[in-house]
Amino acid sequence: MSKKVLVVDDDPDVRLFSVTVLEENGYTPLEAEDGESGLKMIKAEKPDLIILDVLMPRQSGVHRELKTAKALKDLKVIILSGIAKKTFLRSQKALTEFGGAEIPEPEIYLEKPVEPDELAAVIKKVLG
Amino acid sequence: MDIKKLLFVTKFEELGFDALRSLLSLRNSALEHVVFVNVIERDRVAMRRGKGYQKDEEIRLREAANIRFIDWSETLFEEGMEVGVYIVVGSLVPEVIEATQKEDADLIVIGRSHKGVLEHLYSGSDVTELLRRAWTPVLVYKQLSETTISVEEPFERPLLAIDWSPGSLRAVEYIKALKDTVQEVHLVHVADEKELKGPSAMAIQKTRKEARNKLEEICDKFAAAGIKAREHVYIGDPDDEIEKAARDCQASMIVLGSSAKAAWVEKFLGSTPRKIAEESIYPTLLIPPEKGE
Numbered sequence: 001m002s003k004k005v006l007v008v009d010d011d012p013d014v015r016l017f018s019v020t021v022l023e024e025n026g027y028t029p030l031e032a033e034d035g036e037s038g039l040k041m042i043k044a045e046k047p048d049l050i051i052l053d054v055l056m057p058r059q060s061g062v063h064r065e066l067k068t069a070k071a072l073k074d075l076k077v078i079i080l081s082g083i084a085k086k087t088f089l090r091s092q093k094a095l096t097e098f099g100g101a102e103i104p105e106p107e108i109y110l111e112k113p114v115e116p117d118e119l120a121a122v123i124k125k126v127l128g
Numbered sequence: 129m130d131i132k133k134l135l136f137v138t139k140f141e142e143l144g145f146d147a148l149r150s151l152l153s154l155r156n157s158a159l160e161h162v163v164f165v166n167v168i169e170r171d172r173v174a175m176r177r178g179k180g181y182q183k184d185e186e187i188r189l190r191e192a193a194n195i196r197f198i199d200w201s202e203t204l205f206e207e208g209m210e211v212g213v214y215i216v217v218g219s220l221v222p223e224v225i226e227a228t229q230k231e232d233a234d235l236i237v238i239g240r241s242h243k244g245v246l247e248h249l250y251s252g253s254d255v256t257e258l259l260r261r262a263w264t265p266v267l268v269y270k271q272l273s274e275t276t277i278s279v280e281e282p283f284e285r286p287l288l289a290i291d292w293s294p295g296s297l298r299a300v301e302y303i304k305a306l307k308d309t310v311q312e313v314h315l316v317h318v319a320d321e322k323e324l325k326g327p328s329a330m331a332i333q334k335t336r337k338e339a340r341n342k343l344e345e346i347c348d349k350f351a352a353a354g355i356k357a358r359e360h361v362y363i364g365d366p367d368d369e370i371e372k373a374a375r376d377c378q379a380s381m382i383v384l385g386s387s388a389k390a391a392w393v394e395k396f397l398g399s400t401p402r403k404i405a406e407e408s409i410y411p412t413l414l415i416p417p418e419k420g421e
Contacts, residue, residue, distance in 0.1 A: 010213070035212075055201055057163070058230055060212040082194065087202040094208030 003127055006030040006047040008038035009080070010056045014112070018051055018080070021116050025123065035059030042072065049127055051119075052106075054081040054088060064092070068101045076126050077106040080119075085109045129305040130158035135233040135264075137165045137224050140193070142239030145200050147269050151237065153281045155209075156308040162204055163212040163231050166193040167223045190215050221257045228264050237267045240406065256402050259386055263419055265302060266386075268405040268412045280380075282411040287314045287379035289370045289400075290343065294417035295385020300346055302415050303383060304353045312356045314377040315343045318366040336361045366400045367407075374410050386414040 005027045007018040015031050022029040030045055032038035036058040042050065052063060059065070063079065066072045079088065092103045108122045131154050136143070148162065173186040193215045201211040214227050228236055238255060255268055267282070283306060290296045303313055317339045343359035350357035360377070362369040374382050386401040405412040 055198065055211060055213045057212050057214050057227070060161070061210045082198045083202060083205065087205055091205030091208065094206060095210075097208060 002026055002028045003048040004028045004030055004045060005049045005051060005123065005127075006032060006038065006041055006045065007051045008032045008035065008041075008056070008062065009051075009053040010034055011053070014053070014080070017116075018119065021119050022123070024116075025120050027123070027127075035062040038062055039065065042066070042075065047075075049076045049078065049123065051078045051080050051123075054079060054083050061095075063106060064095060064103050067104045067106075073104070078108045078110065078122060078126060079106045080110045080112060080114065082112045085111060129234075129302050131234045131306070132158045133161040133163065133231060133233045133235075134159060135163045135165055135224070135228055135231060135236045137167070137220075137236060137238045139166065139239070140196060143237070143269055145203070147237070147239075148200070150281055151267075151283070152207075153283060153309050154306070155207075157306045159209075161210040161212070163214065163227065163233060164197045164200065165214045165224060165227050166197070166216075167220045168193075168215070168217045170217060170219065173217060186217060220254050221261060224258060225261055228262065233264060235265050235267060236262060237269055239269055253406060255405055259402060259405060259414055259416075263416050265413060265415045266405075267381075268414070270409060270411050281309075282381040282413075283309045284311050285314070285378065285380040286310060286383045286413070287316060287370070287374045287377055287381070287410075288383045289366070289373075290315055290317050290346065291366070291385070292317075292342070293385045295401075295415050297385065298417060299383050299385050299413075299415035300349065304350060304355065307354045310355050312358070313350055314358050314360060314373070314379060315346055316360045316362060316370065316373040316377075317343055318362045318364065318369040318373075320366065321364060332363070336363070367403050370400070370404060371408055371410070374408070379410060381411045381413055382408060383413045383415065386416050 005022050007015050007029060009015050010033055019029040019031060030041060030047055032041045034057045039059060039062060054060070063077060066075055066077060081088065088109065089105065096102050107126050110122065134151065136148055168186065168189045172189065173182045175181050197213050204211050212231065216223050224236060238258060240255065259266055286303060288299055288303060303310060319335055319339055339361045340359055347357040347359050360373055362373055370382060382404055384401045384404060401414050405414060
C-alpha cells in the first residue's frame, strides 16, 4: 500500500502542486486547507508524512502541536513555507522560551517556491 | 476578556506594520497570536468586457499581500508570537466577520475608512458597517500622519467614556483585564445638557455630583485591579466633549461602549461611537455589549 502524505496549506495552487508531485511519485496525497482541519486529518488518517505550511488561518502553530504532543511527536514533517528557515528556527526557540516545552526541528525545511524534483527527492529521503 | 488573539485588517495603505508594533505592548497582558487579514475587493478583479475574470490581477494582488505579510510575520515569529494569514477576494466586512468567527479573535484592528463623501452617503463606511455587525471589540486605528497627536502605545492612557450602557460597562471589564499594559485610565461621563434636571446651578451641581460618585465607584474597581484611574464629568454634546476630554487628559486612545442600533436609526440619528470612530483624531476602541443585551 502506498504511503499517505498530508499536505496542509491554505494556498490551493501550492496544494495542487504538492498533490501532483505526490501522485506522480506513487504516494497517496491528502489535503487540508488550514491548521485546524489539518490536525483533525492527522488524527483521523495518521499519515506517514506531513508537508506543512507555516502561515495559515486557524491554528498556525501546528508544527509546535505536532512536535510537542505525545501521540504526534514522532510524525515526520516537511515544512514548505515562504518564511525564511533561520526566522522559523528562531521563532521556535522564542516559543520554547515563552512556552516551556522544547520544540524539535522539522525533518526538512524548504523555502517556497520549490521545484518538483527537489520536493520529490526530499519526500523520498524522509520516507525512505 | 483577555486579548489573546488580534485580527489585523489592512489594505496596506491605511494601516502598516508600525501600527501593529504600537499594539505589541498588549503582549504584557495576554496577546500571543496575530492574524493578518487582507481583503481584495471584488471590483479590483471582476469581469471586464473582453478580458473576463482578471485571474492574473488576483494572483498579483495575492502575492503582493503575501510577501508583505511574510515580512511582517518574520518579525513577530522572532518575538515568539503565532501568526495567521487570510488573503481573500470578497467584500471587506463579511470577510472580516467570518475570519473573526473562525479565529475566535478577541480584538479587530482596522484603519479609518477612506471612502469618499458620496460613497459614504450611499453605502456608509466599512467601519460603520463593521461596528454594526461585529460582536467583537473593534479598534479603529488612526495613523500618525492623520492626527496631530503622537501616540506610541494606544493602550497606555485610554480615556473611557461611560454612559452606563451595557457596552460601556463591559468596556470597564475589558480595560481592567489589561492591567499589565494600561498605565492610567481616565473615566469621563458627558452629561447631555438636555439631561440636566432643572435650570438652577444647584440642580446642575447635583447631576455632576451623582455622576462623579458613580464614576468614583468604577475608579475604585480599577484601583483594586492595580490600575490608576481618574474620573471626570463634562457637560455638553458627547461627540465634542469626549474629544475635548481626551485632549485635556492627554489620552492615547478613546474607549466607548457601542450599541446594537438598527442601521436606519444610526443613518438618520447618528451615534456617538460611530462619529468618534470615524472623525476623532484618537484611535478609538469600541466595545459591543454581550449578545442579547
